[in-house]
Each structure stands twice: as C-alpha cells, then as structure tokens.
Amino acid sequence: MAVVFALPVGALLMRSASDPVWGLQNFRSLWEEPVYASLIRNTVQISLATTIGCILLAYPFAHVMATQPRLTRLLTLVVLIPFWSSILVRSFAWMVLLQNNGIINESLLWLGVIGQPLELIFNRTGVLIGMVHVLLPFVVFPLYGSIRAMDPALMPAAACLGAGPVRAFLRVQLPLTLPGLATGAVLVFVMALGFFITPALLGGRRDAVIARMIQLQVSQLGDWGMAATLSLVLLVATLLLLGASQLLVRSPARRVAE
Amino acid sequence: MSTPVLELRGVGKRFGQVVAVTGVDLTLDKGEFISFLGPSGSGKTTTLTMVAGLQKPTEGSILLNGQDVVPLPPYRRNIGVVFQHYALFPHMTVAANIAFPLQMRKVPRAEAGQRVEAALKLVGLPGFADRLPSQLSGGQQQRVALARALVYEPPLLLMDEPLGALDKNLRAQMQIEIARLHRDLGITVLYVTHDQEEALVMSDRIAVFNHGRIEQIGRPQALYERPATRFVAGFLGDSTFLAGRVQTLADEKAVVQTAHGVLRGHAATGLRVGGAAIVAVRPERVALLGADDAPRDNTVQGRVSDVIYLGQSRKYVVRLEDGAELLGLQPVGAAGVALSEGAEVRVGWTATDCNVLPAG
Ligand SMILES: Nc1ncnc2c1ncn2[C@@H]1O[C@H](COP(=O)(O)OP(=O)(O)OP(=O)(O)O)[C@@H](O)[C@H]1O
Ligand SMILES: [Mg+2]
Numbered sequence: 001m002a003v004v005f006a007l008p009v010g011a012l013l014m015r016s017a018s019d020p021v022w023g024l025q026n027f028r029s030l031w032e033e034p035v036y037a038s039l040i041r042n043t044v045q046i047s048l049a050t051t052i053g054c055i056l057l058a059y060p061f062a063h064v065m066a067t068q069p070r071l072t073r074l075l076t077l078v079v080l081i082p083f084w085s086s087i088l089v090r091s092f093a094w095m096v097l098l099q100n101n102g103i104i105n106e107s108l109l110w111l112g113v114i115g116q117p118l119e120l121i122f123n124r125t126g127v128l129i130g131m132v133h134v135l136l137p138f139v140v141f142p143l144y145g146s147i148r149a150m151d152p153a154l155m156p157a158a159a160c161l162g163a164g165p166v167r168a169f170l171r172v173q174l175p176l177t178l179p180g181l182a183t184g185a186v187l188v189f190v191m192a193l194g195f196f197i198t199p200a201l202l203g204g205r206r207d208a209v210i211a212r213m214i215q216l217q218v219s220q221l222g223d224w225g226m227a228a229t230l231s232l233v234l235l236v237a238t239l240l241l242l243g244a245s246q247l248l249v250r251s252p253a254r255r256v257a258e
Numbered sequence: 259m260s261t262p263v264l265e266l267r268g269v270g271k272r273f274g275q276v277v278a279v280t281g282v283d284l285t286l287d288k289g290e291f292i293s294f295l296g297p298s299g300s301g302k303t304t305t306l307t308m309v310a311g312l313q314k315p316t317e318g319s320i321l322l323n324g325q326d327v328v329p330l331p332p333y334r335r336n337i338g339v340v341f342q343h344y345a346l347f348p349h350m351t352v353a354a355n356i357a358f359p360l361q362m363r364k365v366p367r368a369e370a371g372q373r374v375e376a377a378l379k380l381v382g383l384p385g386f387a388d389r390l391p392s393q394l395s396g397g398q399q400q401r402v403a404l405a406r407a408l409v410y411e412p413p414l415l416l417m418d419e420p421l422g423a424l425d426k427n428l429r430a431q432m433q434i435e436i437a438r439l440h441r442d443l444g445i446t447v448l449y450v451t452h453d454q455e456e457a458l459v460m461s462d463r464i465a466v467f468n469h470g471r472i473e474q475i476g477r478p479q480a481l482y483e484r485p486a487t488r489f490v491a492g493f494l495g496d497s498t499f500l501a502g503r504v505q506t507l508a509d510e511k512a513v514v515q516t517a518h519g520v521l522r523g524h525a526a527t528g529l530r531v532g533g534a535a536i537v538a539v540r541p542e543r544v545a546l547l548g549a550d551d552a553p554r555d556n557t558v559q560g561r562v563s564d565v566i567y568l569g570q571s572r573k574y575v576v577r578l579e580d581g582a583e584l585l586g587l588q589p590v591g592a593a594g595v596a597l598s599e600g601a602e603v604r605v606g607w608t609a610t611d612c613n614v615l616p617a618g
Binding site: 151153154156157158159160161162163164167168171172175176 | 310311312331332333335336337338339341343345347348349358359362363406407410
C-alpha cells in the first residue's frame with residue numbers, strides 16, 4: 001500500500017525540481033509570479049471561510065442531533081445525503097437553486113423580500129454554499145460524538161450554579177467539545193484545500209484555487225513541473241496542519257487523563 | 259411565624275399522557291431536612307427538578323421565600339443542587355469547580371479563593387484544590403459536589419440520591435457527614451432517596467411518594483409507628499397485613515373481625531364500621547407466647563414455617579390456619595420460647611402496637 005502510493009507521489013513531486021530541467025526555477029516562479037500568490041490566497045480564504053461556515057452550521061445541527069434522540073436518525077440522513085450523490089449532480093442542483101432565475105431568487109422575489117435577484121452563484125458565495133454543503137458532515141460527526149460523550153447533567157448543573165445559557169456554553173460545553181470541533185475543523189480545512197470541481201462550477205473567474213490550477217496545468221498546459229510544485233505546497237501545508245492539530249486535540253484530553 | 263423557605267402548592271407535572279407528579283403540597287421551614295422517599299418512578303426526581311427550575315410544573319405554584327419562582331430559570335433561583343453522579347466539570351480542577359458559582363455571582367477573586375478553601379475544609383478535603391475530578395474517588399467527588407453547592411450559601415439545598423453511587427460503608431459515613439453539615443450550617447435540605455434507612459436516619463420529616471403524589475408526610479418515628487396507608491406501612495420497614503372487616507370504631511381504636519379472630523389496633527383515618535380494613539403489624543412487635551403466658555390484645559395460632567438467622571435477631575414466619583403468613587422477629591439470646599421449624603406456636607401483640615388501615 002505504502003509503496004503503491006508513495007512511489008508515484010514521490011515521482012510526481014520529484015518533477016517539481018526536475019521538470020522541464022533540473023533546478024529550482026519552478027519554485028522561483030511560484031514566488032515571483034503574482035498569479036500563484038493570488039491562487040494561494042484564494043485557496044486559503046475559501047478554505048477558511050468554508051471551515052468557519054461548517055463550524056457555525058454544524059454546531060447547532062450536531063447539538064440538536066445529540067440532544068433530541070427522536071431527531072437523530074432524520075438529521076443523520078439529511079447530513080449524509082450529499083455523500084450519496086456525485087459532486088457534479090450536487091453542483092448542478094445548486095446551480096438550479098441559486099441562479100438568478102433559480103428557485104431561491106424566484107421565491108424571494110415573489111415574497112417581496114428582495115427587489116433584485118441576489119448574486120448567489122458564480123462568485124464566492126456560490127463556492128462557499130457548495131463547499132459547506134459537501135463538507136458539513138466532517139464537522140457534524142466528530143462534534144456529535146463529543147457532545148454525546150458529555151455527561152448530560154453538566155449543563156443543568158451549570159444552570160443551577162448560576163450560569164445563564166451563554167456562559168454555561170462558553171465555560172462548560174464548548175471546552176468539553178473542543179476536541180471534536182477541532183478534529184472536524186481541521187478535516188474540513190484540509191479537504192477544502194484540495195477542492196476544485198465545486199469552485200470551478202459554482203465560482204467565478206476570481207475564485208481560482210490551487211487544485212484547479214494543478215489540474216489545468218496537467219491536462220491542458222502539460223506543465224508537469226509547475227503542477228508538481230503546487231502539489232508539493234498543498235501536501236506540505238496539509239501535513240503541517242494535521243500535525244499541529246494532533247498536538248492541539250490531544251493536549252486537553254491528556255490534561256484530563258493525568 | 260416566618261415564611262417557609264419553600265412551599266409547593268398543588269404542584270403537578272404531566273409528560274403528554276404520563277402524569278409524573280400530581281397535587282403535591284409541601285412546606286419546608288428554615289433549617290428543616292426533608293426526604294422524599296418512594297419507589298422508582300414515583301415522581302421524586304421530577305418534583306425536585308421542578309424546584310430547581312430544570313422543569314416547569316404543568317400545574318400549581320412553587321414559592322421560594324414567599325416568592326413564586328415558576329417563571330424563573332434555574333440560574334436565577336440561587337438554589338444549591340447536588341446530582342447523583344456529581345456532575346463535576348471534568349475539565350476544571352476541584353478549586354475551579356467550587357469557584358464556578360462564585361464567578362457566576364461576580365465574587366472578587368481573592369474572596370472567592372478564601373471561600374473555596376473554607377468550603378474544601380468544610381467537606382474534609384483541604385489540599386485537594388488542584389486535582390481534577392477524574393483523580394478523585396467517588397466519595398471525594400461527592401464531597402466536592404457538596405462543597406460546590408454550599409459555597410454560595412444557598413437558602414435551599416437539593417440532593418437527588420447523592421449517595422446512590424457509593425458503596426455501603428462510604429454511604430453510612432457520608433450520611434453522618436451530611437447530617438453534621440446540616441446541623442452545623444443550619445441549611446434547609448430537600449433530599450431524595452429510595453433508601454428508607456437513609457431517610458429515617460437523616461430526616462426531620464419524610465415525604466413518602468407513590469404514583470406521583472405524597473402518600474404521607476411526617477416525622478420518621480410517626481411514619482414508622484403510625485403509617486396511614488398500607489403502602490407506607492409496607493414501604494417503610496416490614497409489616498404483616500391481615501385482612502378483615504371493621505366491627506367497631508371508637509377513640510382511634512378499631513376492632514376488626516378477621517379469619518384469625520377478632521383483632522384490635524390503632525385506627526387510621528378513612529375507616530368505617532362494616533368496611534374492609536387491614537391490620538398491619540411490625541415483626542418486632544410480635545411476641546412468641548409460652549403455654550403459661552396470658553393472651554395479648556391480639557393472639558393468633560399457627561405453625562412456624564421458616565426461621566431465618568439475621569445475626570442480631572431471628573426472623574420467623576408463622577403460617578396461620580387459612581394460609582396467611584405472619585412475620586415475627588426474636589432477638590438472639592432472648593429468653594423465652596425456643597424457635598424451631600414446624601412447631602405449633604401462639605403469638606401475640608398489643609393493640610397500640612398495630613395499626614388498622616383502610617383496605618385498598
Ligand atoms: N422527560 C420525561 N418524559 C416522560 N416521562 C417522564 C419524564 N421524566 C420522568 N418521566 C416519568 O415520570 C415518572 C416519575 O419519574 P421520576 O424520575 O420523577 O421518578 P423517581 O421517583 O425519581 O424515580 P427513581 O427512584 O427511579 O429515580 C416516571 O413514570 C417517569 O417515567
Ligand atoms: Mg429519581
């Protein structure tokens with residue numbers, strides 16, 4: 001397994017320093033050509049925004065899932081549906097919903113909530129909606145697990161001790177579910193770094209991301225060296241993040257165990 | 259008279275079709291220790307959580323120091339609560355757990371530190387401030403929970419089976435300690451248990467719950483010696499019940515015609531002449547009668563069917579003529595009739611030592 005995976009990846013990454021000729025010219029253009037800087041910025045911005053969007057949606061969702069046993073199955077189903085459809089089908093479904101004369105804009109116009117169709121697609125908004133939709137389960141499930149693992153008497157106890165809902169959440173539930181939240185957030189961020197179909201289909205021209213560029217360079221420009229360089233950047237960033245999150249997630253747990 | 263610390267008026271709680279609690283009236287005076295005692299599902303916890311504010315009653319009102327607290331959320335009631343499984347915050351040290359309610363009340367840090375220390379000393383855990391709950395034994399965790407509920411000096415302390423998760427020895431020790439805290443601090447306590455011994459030892463008064471209502475409330479001795487219903491007589495200690503029909507009723511004395519002859523006892527309320535009744539007698543009130551002993555107010559005959567050695571005493575079962583069984587208790591080493599299985603015996607008890615209760 002390791003060989004089957006590592007050999008081709010290694011061979012590809014080699015090309016960052018050997019294609020078209022040996023040397024660091026690929027890394028130099030990564031540094032010097034502004035298009036790459038904006039690609040990296042876009043990618044990080046989109047991934048961060050997706051992560052934040054997932055956290056904000058997933059927390060209440062996972063909370064209801066964990067505390068209302070009657071809704072658990074239904075909500076599990078809802079959050080898993082995107083897994084059962086292909087990424088293309090999903091993206092086209094969003095197009096139907098979000099475009100200027102799509103269902104959402106038409107309904108809002110009809111209700112008189114808005115006077116002009118909202119720009120929901122072929123821009124950052126569209127990208128984020130699509131990506132949050134796909135990646136939501138990766139925060140929901142770890143979070144669900146850590147909320148379920150909490151002693152159900154803790155929040156009532158906090159209330160009896162004088163903590164209002166907000167303070168009880170910040171002082172008790174949030175710290176205790178932080179490991180699950182962090183696990184999910186890192187997972188989403190890392191996966192978002194590598195997304196390219198959703199940004200390509202639901203985004204605009206200014207939403208180009210690294211992964212999309214890698215694909216372009218391989219399939220259309222034939223620039224394997226630059227593709228390999230960008231891949232290396234993504235891979236290193238991913239590994240660093242995963243490593244850091246390991247430390248972060250484990251330390252509170254270890255503190256409790258000691 | 260001062261206002262009671264807590265007053266429940268006609269409190270009830272319904273979950274859809276299920277009536278969990280109904281028509282509960284109760285007053286708790288300052289410094290009083292009341293236990294809720296009753297079988298599983300009888301509504302003790304539900305009543306307690308309504309007082310704490312974690313659930314809203316569907317009927318009735320709850321007054322804390324004379325003020326209706328039903329509209330108030332738990333964090334505005336200033337009541338101390340100790341949960342069965344402690345509910346300590348696992349990510350906070352012992353000191354941080356105890357300081358939590360003080361922080362919620364914006365007590366200055368230095369004062370909070372002193373009060374935490376004093377609370378730890380009070381429950382016998384000085385020097386444990388920096389431990390995490392996971393580094394404590396069950397008994398120690400329960401002490402921390404107690405300290406956390408006492409540190410802000412609430413006017414009322416609620417405890418829901420706080421010793422339920424502890425082993426027997428530790429329970430006995432903690433019972434004594436809780437009783438000591440109650441006495442020394444003069445706090446008002448509402449205590450839920452389904453351990454009758456615990457209730458008898460610790461309480462000023464006991465409220466016996468059954469099917470969501472208070473079946474009887476009173477001092478432990480009154481409840482034990484003068485149960486008002488068959489349920490209370492059977493739930494609190496052992497009793498033998500003999501069915502019959504009331505012949506005469508006068509001056510709280512009842513004469514009952516039974517299959518074992520005429521029996522006399524203290525009359526509970528709710529009896530009427532000619533109505534069905536139950537004679538309830540405690541095993542320790544039953545005496546074995548020798549051949550020369552004079553008959554007692556109540557005397558029956560039968561055959562000893564079982565003798566069970568209990569250490570301090572022997573419990574025995576007398577099978578009466580119609581198949582009914584009567585329990586007796588004989589202190590070990592007591593002089594008198596020797597007990598042996600299969601022997602024909604006469605047993606008796608005085609009228610004041612037994613209760614005549616309404617049937618059903
Ligand atoms: N949230 C709820 N939904 C529906 N029914 C409930 C709920 N909470 C309690 N009940 C029911 O109310 C009744 C009283 O429950 P409660 O927990 O007060 O009993 P309890 O006396 O504390 O029993 P135990 O000794 O087992 O703790 C039970 O029949 C229980 O099933
Ligand atoms: Mg209970």
